[in-house]
Amino acid sequence: xxxxxxxxxxxxxxxxxxxxxxxxxxxxxxxxxxxxxxxxxxxxxxxxxxxxxxxxxxxxxxxxxxxxxxxxxxxxxxxxxxxxxxxxxxxxxxxxxxxxxxxxxxxxxxxxxxxxxxxxxxxxxxxxxxxxxxxxxxxxxxxxxxxxxxxxxxxxxxxxxxxxxxxxxxxxxxxxxxxxxxxxxxxxxxxxxxxxxxxxxxxxxxxxxxxxxxxxxxxxxxxxxxxxxxxxxxxxxxxxxxxxxxxxxxxxxxxxxxxxxxxxxxxxxxxxxxxxxxxxxxxxxxxxxxxxxxxxxxxxxxxxxxxxxxxxxxxxxxxxxxxxxxxxxxxxxxxxxxxxxxxxxxxxxxxxxxxxxxxxxxxxxxxxxxxxxxxxxxxxxxxxxxxxxxxxxxxxxxxxxxxxxxxxxxxxxxxxxxxxxxxxxxxxxxxxxxxxxxxxxxxxxxxxxxxxxxxxxxxxxxxxxxxxxxxxxxxxxxxxxxxxxxxxxxxxxxxxxxxxxxxxxxxxxxxxxxxxxxxxxxxxxxxxxxxxxxxxxxxxxxxxxxxxxxxxxxxxxxx
Amino acid sequence: xxxxxxxxxxxxxxxxxxxxxxxxxxxxxxxxxxxxxxxxxxxxxxxxxxxxxxxxxxxxxxxxxxxxxxxxxxxxxxxxxxxxxxxxxxxxxxxxxxxxxxxxxxxxxxxxxxxxxxxxxxxxxxxxxxxxxxxxxxxxxxxx
Numbered sequence: 001x002x003x004x005x006x007x008x009x010x011x012x013x014x015x016x017x018x019x020x021x022x023x024x025x026x027x028x029x030x031x032x033x034x035x036x037x038x039x040x041x042x043x044x045x046x047x048x049x050x051x052x053x054x055x056x057x058x059x060x061x062x063x064x065x066x067x068x069x070x071x072x073x074x075x076x077x078x079x080x081x082x083x084x085x086x087x088x089x090x091x092x093x094x095x096x097x098x099x100x101x102x103x104x105x106x107x108x109x110x111x112x113x114x115x116x117x118x119x120x121x122x123x124x125x126x127x128x129x130x131x132x133x134x135x136x137x138x139x140x141x142x143x144x145x146x147x148x149x150x151x152x153x154x155x156x157x158x159x160x161x162x163x164x165x166x167x168x169x170x171x172x173x174x175x176x177x178x179x180x181x182x183x184x185x186x187x188x189x190x191x192x193x194x195x196x197x198x199x200x201x202x203x204x205x206x207x208x209x210x211x212x213x214x215x216x217x218x219x220x221x222x223x224x225x226x227x228x229x230x231x232x233x234x235x236x237x238x239x240x241x242x243x244x245x246x247x248x249x250x251x252x253x254x255x256x257x258x259x260x261x262x263x264x265x266x267x268x269x270x271x272x273x274x275x276x277x278x279x280x281x282x283x284x285x286x287x288x289x290x291x292x293x294x295x296x297x298x299x300x301x302x303x304x305x306x307x308x309x310x311x312x313x314x315x316x317x318x319x320x321x322x323x324x325x326x327x328x329x330x331x332x333x334x335x336x337x338x339x340x341x342x343x344x345x346x347x348x349x350x351x352x353x354x355x356x357x358x359x360x361x362x363x364x365x366x367x368x369x370x371x372x373x374x375x376x377x378x379x380x381x382x383x384x385x386x387x388x389x390x391x392x393x394x395x396x397x398x399x400x401x402x403x404x405x406x407x408x409x410x411x412x413x414x415x416x417x418x419x420x421x422x423x424x425x426x427x428x429x430x431x432x433x434x435x436x437x438x439x440x441x442x443x444x445x446x447x448x449x450x451x452x453x454x455x456x457x458x459x460x461x462x463x464x465x466x467x468x469x470x471x472x473x474x475x476x477x478x479x480x481x482x483x484x485x486x487x488x489x490x491x492x493x494x495x496x497x498x499x500x501x502x503x504x505x506x507x508x509x510x511x512x513x514x515x516x517x518x519x520x521x522x523x524x525x526x527x528x529x530x531x532x533x534x535x536x537x538x539x540x541x542x543x544x545x546x547x548x549x550x551x552x553x554x555x556x557x558x559x
Numbered sequence: 560x561x562x563x564x565x566x567x568x569x570x571x572x573x574x575x576x577x578x579x580x581x582x583x584x585x586x587x588x589x590x591x592x593x594x595x596x597x598x599x600x601x602x603x604x605x606x607x608x609x610x611x612x613x614x615x616x617x618x619x620x621x622x623x624x625x626x627x628x629x630x631x632x633x634x635x636x637x638x639x640x641x642x643x644x645x646x647x648x649x650x651x652x653x654x655x656x657x658x659x660x661x662x663x664x665x666x667x668x669x670x671x672x673x674x675x676x677x678x679x680x681x682x683x684x685x686x687x688x689x690x691x692x693x694x695x696x697x698x699x700x701x702x703x
Contacts, residue, residue: 086626090608093633097601100640104590233621240622251616251626252608259612271609278605282598302653305645312641316634467587543567546574553582554660557667 019372038201061310066206079345081326085249094281125544187432224328280519284451287458456483478533483526490518
């Protein structure tokens with residue numbers, strides 16, 4: 001029974017493989033056409049960085065969803081729920097509630113007072129060069145961590161989704177070559193989207209991807225629910241039973257905050273880790289550079305607000321689907337069949353698609369078709385997210401570092417955009433190389449780390465900038481570097497890097513920090529550093545704060 | 560230079576005005592308590608997931624337990640807060656923000672026109688200087 005999925009019939013695998021590739025190529029062709037069309041419309045710096053600021057609330061809401069719902073959300077959460085039950089749902093909740101921080105405290109004010117990047121707001125009333133350098137460093141660190149995680153994920157997925165097993169070849173490539181080829185292909189495409197299409201092209205790619213992802217998830221959710229006659233309780237009951245863990249599968253505690261009998265310290269740290277993850281998820285979102293730049297693509301702060309409302313609706317609905325996908329995979333595919341494909345459970349959603357296709361759309365062919373669709377959606381998801389990240393980081397290099405720090409604000413618009421395009425190429429190339437080197441390492445923690453850095457370094461600086469009159473250059477530098485360094489430092493000495501079987505370097509052990517997520521320590525450090533840095537410096541520009549506050553609240557003088 | 564100072568003065572003036580203070584108060588009195596409220600509510604959920612496993616595992620209807628209900632309630636509250644904020648902002652904040660912003664636009668428009676005129680004059684002056692410099696630099700070239 002279990003071996004039926006993905007692995008079994010060679011015929012099925014090759015049909016769905018061909019279909020996956022065909023559908024993916026169709027997606028690539030359509031998005032490239034959009035990108036080329038967008039490039040014709042991209043003339044000014046505002047076009048390149050902010051898509052001309054002409055997107056509607058709904059369009060930008062979809063694009064935010066496209067930027068935000070990464071492969072980690074789609075494949076990762078579905079897999080976590082399928083294997084560990086309830087605990088996977090914790091991620092969905094944290095990722096959604098986080099949007100209230102963006103809605104209430106960040107989106108509108110950022111839109112009103114900035115132009116292209118996060119640093120526009122941070123440096124508004126500060127000394128430009130040091131603050132923009134710091135913001136640029138933290139933007140690049142967050143984006144590169146996130147990029148590597150996504151690209152290595154893409155490489156790992158391709159062999160699974162295309163069903164290439166060790167020892168087999170596909171188009172003359174074995175599994176390892178196929179991984180590298182995928183990383184290069186994904187990297188090359190993201191560079192093309194960003195360099196050619198700028199924000200306009202990238203935004204349309206996000207919209208198309210969000211539409212495909214929502215449609216795919218909706219169809220699968222409806223099929224799962226229909227299978228259980230729309231009775232959630234019987235879906236949950238079946239999932240619990242199939243998991244072999246009984247009702248514990250429907251309760252928190254199988255994955256996070258695990259209680260180890262007789263080891264009080266281990267239990268304590270495990271629970272602390274759960275709290276730390278929870279906090280980092282909620283506070284990280286509003287500090288992610290590729291999310292922040294999305295607020296600049298709309299004409300006014302009102303529309304920025306509207307786009308966050310749409311995003312909350314779209315993302316919230318999607319995370320409700322993940323419940324059905326995860327528990328559906330647990331019930332219909334089964335944990336054993338999932339872990340046989342991928343130990344981390346990342347193939348739960350595609351495997352569920354295949355099973356649903358077999359049950360509802362005429363056997364093996366239907367299974368192959370639905371599997372192919374969902375696999376292609378997964379690739380589209382990864383591609384769109386990496387494009388968003390590359391754009392955000394190259395914008396920061398060009399607008400913050402090149403134009404303000406190197407050229408001291410004297411760079412021409414065309415010059416700046418040219419540098420942004422070159423940066424996108426360079427950052428993309430660096431990400432490809434790093435991902436190829438990291439592909440055999442366990443990099444799943446990089447997304448959590450990106451959220452932790454965003455929450456510890458960027459969020460304190462943004463909130464202080466917008467709401468604290470006394471905040472100054474020193475405070476901004478202290479909070480960004482303090483939060484950034486403490487988060488990276490703690491992770492380096494944590495069990496995710498060394499000293500545990502699932503670590504990045506499982507054979508060495510230099511860890512002393514007991515938690516995998518640094519948020520619970522590094523986020524308070526970021527806020528505390530921002531406060532200390534501010535009070536030890538006499539600098540305070542009441543005039544500029546008046547301008548920032550008036551502009552951010554009223555929208556006067558918004559670009 | 561003088562125009563710069565006056566626009567700063569305008570911002571300070573607006574910032575000190577009763578109307579702007581009211582806008583800021585209405586905004587902060589909404590978003591800060593609301594942020595604390597949803598954060599505490601979310602933290603409660605995470606804490607219960609970590610430390611109140613017995614309570615979370617109580618079954619309510621069929622296989623639906625307290626943990627699932629609590630999780631779904633986080634969705635409900637997120638949607639409700641988002642909807643409530645947009646309604647509040649549209650009713651209580653946007654009209655005042657538009658009024659203050661509009662007045663400031665009008666007030667500064669005149670000054671900006673002045674400044675642009677001044678800048679235009681500057682540019683012409685610079686252009687003249689540039690031409691002169693150019694001619695002086697090309698002169699030796701021509702001499703060669």
